[in-house]
Amino acid sequence: MQLFTMFISAMLINNIILSKFLGMCPFMGVSTRLENAVGMGVAVIFVIFGASVLSWFLYYYVLVPLHLEYMELICFILLIAAFVQFVEMFIKKNSPGLYKQLGIYLPLITTNCAVLYVAQDNITQGYNLLETMVNSVAVPAGFMLMLCIFACIRERLQGNDVPKAFEGNPIAFIIAAIMAVAFTSLSGLV
16 A cells, blocks of 8 residues: 555656646647647656666665665766666667657657656665666656646647747746646655
8 A cells, every 4th residue: 555655746746847846848849739649758767667677686785785876876877877878779779750750859858857867866865676666667657647748738739729928938937837736736646
């Protein structure tokens, strides 16, 4: 039950985009089409999960025994960069169409602060491996959910009359703010 509560909380209530405003670059850039949002969401789930679990092992089995905990940040950044390169090569080889659609946003996962945040948060919260795995799936699942909801809304907006001053990013930011307010109402759920 505790793991389920952790999952729901990380995915909906403490959503990384709507409550912490991390990962806004791909949120705004890739969310113009649902197909792109799903592709980016799956890539982010894979990257955050893999990088977080590897970071957990690196921290507890290398840095802590060697008393190098102060090297956590730089080690995690290097690990995430290497892991994202692996994911990028994998997508390029197995799904060239998705690779083209994601464009510059795929390598930007390396600099997505959400990836580093989750890896460090798992350590800071003192999660064991199972809790790390649950949190490392829930957070990017929430990211993907918001990306898909936002993409659906933006696709619908393309066919509607939007005042000239609000076209493009202004209306997108207004919608993101409304989504943040709406999901804040879930704070009493868990």
